Amino acid sequence: MAGVTFTVDLDPALLADAAAVLDRLGTGFLPQLAQDIGAMIERQTRDRIQTEKTAPDGTPWAPWSDRYAATRNTGNRRAHSLLIDNENLLESVQDYTTGTTVTVGSQTPYSAIHQFGGRGIAARPYLGLSDANRRDIEDLVIDLAAGWLQ
Secondary structure (H helix, E strand, C coil), rough: CCCCCEEEEHHHHHHHHHHHHHHHHHHCCCHHHHHHHHHHHHEEEEEEEEHHCCCCCCCCCCCCCCCHHHCCCCCCCCCCCCCCCCCHHHHHCCEEEECCCCEEECCCCCCHHHHHHHHHHHCCCCCCCCCCHHHHHHHHHHHHHHHHHC
């Protein structure tokens, strides 16, 4: 896939401490958990782009360069904010989860340059997990496991 992705693998071997609980939950639990986590990370990523305007570590995104800012919000040009012009990047963020591997990303040709930066373009990381995102995922895991164990 062209673009950029963020991947989390829910490999049971990596979850050795939880093996007994995972055995009780059955074989369908981890794929369902992966699907739910993927959907959550997609929503979190879209929120980061649309509302938060910060990297997953909490660092605010760099503002537009003065030269680029001069081309925005002028004449017939519609006002927009960082990483949102015609919403192509926002709408392109997708959950590509399969099995127990969670992958969220964008296939737009410019998605990687926004994530990592480039010559004359500041990085504005939008993929990854903030501390709040991790807590939300932990809550999701607990809630889903509680439901499966009933």
